Amino acid sequence: MTIADLHRTFTLDSVSDGALVPVLSAMAAAGDLDGQRGFEEAMVHVIETCGDSPADGWHAFYVNSLAELRAGTVDFARIHRQALSLLSGSSVLEVGSCFGLFALQCVQDGHVVDACDICPGAVERLADESLRLGLPLTPRIGDARALPYPDRSVDTVTLIHLLEHLEPGDVATAITEAVRVARRRVVIAVPFEDEPSEHFGHLVSLSEEDLLTWAAPWVRCGVRATVFTDCGGWLVLDVAPCSDSGQIKPRLLAT
Template identity: 30%
Template structure:
């Protein structure tokens, strides 16, 4: 039971579940968390679940856009929407070239913001995810925003050889993706990301003391770990690249390939 209005159906629901149910261990694993979130979202329109999810995604995108318009941005106390708006603002300043690939797009908020804000100067914007439901929601949101023609969605798995058939892109982004992989999978994942990167690879990870199982996290990152993998990427590129990292509500790793 809740007393929320339809316009309050957005990513704040994730925060509420975290604060009220995860914190007291009523929700632990990713499957339980996703089931609770889905039930909560659909409760706004029980007879039209797709419309309920469309509303959730559109409301979240609107809140993200409002946060991006704030100057200066502040993520303090603003929940996940404010946090991701701060991440997206920084990444918008770092996008290079005409083409973009977003790996693990989830609801495609980020590539759709790029399509609206920058358009990658007319280059292709491609968003991939291995989950069919994520791509369906991304397509609903892109259509609602009138941006479906500017975004190509594909079902791909970063760890599979078919991923490499996507080709190369000027900018490749992996936002809160790597923590969902086992540590043993990182070499393959990073190798694939590097091979599709033409100019710049942007990786964002959260810093956690313990992996949050409710979000499907399987490992934790720190600044030292991010630096280690940055050096590893340079070794794979035989020094024909540079990297830096910075704090960004967690960590941001930037790999620049030499042209």
């Protein structure tokens, strides 16, 4: 399949994250796209040309993607549902928000939401769409390694499929920043892959052992840490003495 084929395939009714990503992943595996840059450029091109204007394309993408995630008809819906079940408190910060589809679902569920991403274009797009969708949140340009938020300013900080994008030496810094900002809980999710997905911008393959290694220094500090697997791996850090919501599953690490 070529980019021209994609242009003819997707319309305002059909364009969505769940529909586009498998097709583009197959093209990347076949060598038809040039790494992460080619993947991202193809995705943006399809979205912005599937309607009469780029704005219409992006709006359709957001509407359709949120609908399929809520309906549970795409693979990533399970990850978002798990993350939503683990939120503690009324305010959420999604770090590495990208399109902000998780952040927007948090707004739909009644949370006060901040979202940050290192890409200015993604932040601007999320700001525009959150207003158009009537789902107000506060997006901001921010680096996971130096979050632009005060200490203990948000109940739950999430890093959902973010840490695999960082160099190994930066992971501890990103987790430390999330713990600094969180009042109650930090929720981390990562994919388990045999090889890093280059077209997604993944730099490392991760396993449960990596999660246990990341948790260990926090456990020694008295933080309650939980590691479990479900469509990849999860690490939940309860940074407050009591965290009164969310469904924590084994395995619990002893302090």
